[in-house]
Amino acid sequence: MNSAHPAKLSLGPVLYHWPRETLLDLYQAMADSPLDIIYLGETVCSKRRSLRLDDWLGLARELSETGKEVVLSTLALIEAESELLALQRICENGEFMVEANDMAAVQILAATGQPFVGGPTLNVYNQHSLAVLTAAGLRRWTMPVELSRQIFRDIQAQRPAGVETEVFAYGRLPLAYSARCFTARAHDLPKDDCQLRCLDDPDGLLLQTREQQDFLVLNGIQTQSALSFNLPAAQNAPEAGIDVLRISPQSLHTRQIVDVFDQWRNGQCSGKEANEALASHMPTGVCNGYWLGEAGMQTLATGQHGP
Numbered sequence: 001m002n003s004a005h006p007a008k009l010s011l012g013p014v015l016y017h018w019p020r021e022t023l024l025d026l027y028q029a030m031a032d033s034p035l036d037i038i039y040l041g042e043t044v045c046s047k048r049r050s051l052r053l054d055d056w057l058g059l060a061r062e063l064s065e066t067g068k069e070v071v072l073s074t075l076a077l078i079e080a081e082s083e084l085l086a087l088q089r090i091c092e093n094g095e096f097m098v099e100a101n102d103m104a105a106v107q108i109l110a111a112t113g114q115p116f117v118g119g120p121t122l123n124v125y126n127q128h129s130l131a132v133l134t135a136a137g138l139r140r141w142t143m144p145v146e147l148s149r150q151i152f153r154d155i156q157a158q159r160p161a162g163v164e165t166e167v168f169a170y171g172r173l174p175l176a177y178s179a180r181c182f183t184a185r186a187h188d189l190p191k192d193d194c195q196l197r198c199l200d201d202p203d204g205l206l207l208q209t210r211e212q213q214d215f216l217v218l219n220g221i222q223t224q225s226a227l228s229f230n231l232p233a234a235q236n237a238p239e240a241g242i243d244v245l246r247i248s249p250q251s252l253h254t255r256q257i258v259d260v261f262d263q264w265r266n267g268q269c270s271g272k273e274a275n276e277a278l279a280s281h282m283p284t285g286v287c288n289g290y291w292l293g294e295a296g297m298q299t300l301a302t303g304q305h306g307p
Contacts, residue, residue, distance in 0.1 A: 006265040008244045009258065010037035010166065013073040013099075015174065015248060016219060017198040020050040022251075027059055029255050031066045034262040037244060038063055041073040041090065043101055043119070045181070045220045046083045047196065053089055060096050069097075076101040076121040077177045077221065097139075110136035120144050120168060121177070125151075127158035140164035142246065145173045145229065148293040149239060156241040164243035169231040170257060170278075171248025172204065172217055172224040173287075173296065182218040202251035203283055214284040227287035227297060232264050232274035234288040234300070253281035 011030055014023065030038060040056050040063075042048050051059070060070040072090050075083060084104060091098050091108040100106045101119035109116045118141040124130050130141060143152055145168045156165060183205055184194035198205075204217035204224055214226035231238070231245065238245060245265060247257055257278060264274040275286065289298030 006267075007238050007242045008036035009034060009261055009265065010244050010246045011035050011039065011254075011258070012168070012171070012246045012248045013039040013041055013043045015044055015172075015222065015224070016202055016204060016251070017045070017048045017196065018050060018202060018251070019199065020055075022202070023050055024059075026249060026254065027063060030258070031063060031068075033255060033258050035068060035258060037069045037071065039071045039073045039099055041099075043073050043076050043121075044177075044222045045198075046075060046080070046086065047194065048198070048220075053086070053093075057093060057095065064096075071097050071099050071117055073099040073119065074101050074105045076119070076174075077179070078102055078104050079179060099142075106133065106136055106138075113137065115139045117166075118142060120174070124155075127155050130155060130163070131160055134160040134163055138163065140166055140244065142166040142168065142244075145175075146290050146296065149234075149291050150293055152239065153241070159241075165241060166244035166246055167231065167239075167242050168229065169245040169247060170261065171228055171250065172226070172283075173229050173290070174222055174224055175216075175296075176223045178221050178223070181221050182223065183220050186218060206284065225287060225296065227285050227299075228282040229290070230275055230278055230282070230286045230288060231291065232261075232271040232278070233286050234271070234291045236271040237267065238265055250281075250283065257281055 040060055063070050074087055074090055078084055087105055088108055099117040099119045101121045115137050118133055118138045120142040123144055124141050181191040181194055183198045184191050187197045198220050204219040207216040209215050217224040217226050260274050260277045263269045287297050287299050290296040292300050
């Protein structure tokens with residue numbers, strides 16, 4: 001990345017169920033941060049209602065006044081008519097761009113001619129899909145977390161004009177979604193009477209193998225990696241062509257993580273130095289395998305697979 005034009009920094013939507021006060025404290029701390037873009041809203045489970053749409057809109061207006069670009073995120077898995085109606089309200093908010101995380105959102109936004117951001121769960125795996133979505137109004141896409149740097153480069157080579165590329169750069173990787181709630185099941189509760197037990201686990205419920213190796217994290221209907229993906233652990237500088245680096249919020253140290261990424265994108269520290277600075281902030285360690293074309297759980301030294 002040319003240091004004269006560093007990548008923007010974004011804060012992705014909070015993937016966990018946090019109390020209202022915790023959410024408000026996070027965004028208050030982000031108001032004067034070096035972030036360029038902030039995503040707001042619930043993407044995992046519609047039962048998580050610490051903030052309602054009107055609350056998210058009020059927060060969006062406040063953050064916009066600080067100079068941040070604010071985007072409203074949508075659910076990745078629509079399972080009920082009530083969720084579809086709520087999705088429509090978000091898409092028709094009239095003030096802020098929307099991150100479409102499933103094709104229902106794309107259909108609503110395209111029908112009204114609104115530009116939108118394509119979230120990572122749209123599963124854009126090639127330039128042909130990207131071209132179709134661009135024709136529907138896509139202006140920025142977020143690469144699926146399991147794709148490699150080489151696939152990123154291949155798609156970038158044929159990226160439509162006027163489209164930005166965003167890469168998930170830090171956080172536990174969202175791997176899968178299910179109609180079942182794994183957190184409820186872990187507590188021997190039915191999904192319809194989950195008692196919002198995910199509130200007990202602000203960074204998800206850690207799952208280990210029989211050998212006591214950290215393996216996955218259960219987060220309601222979402223399954224995540226136990227290890228945190230960290231792009232600086234894979235290369236010394238942001239890849240050319242990345243327009244936006246996405247940081248996924250966690251319950252602790254998010255502001256410090258943002259500050260380290262700000263230094264890294266501006267060439268003030270190397271990938272190795274950034275990774276060392278971030279090491280103590282990761283709940284269970286680092287991985288970078290997917291980006292380097294290896295198994296996702298692997299951790300390879302910075303620069304081991306190219307620049």
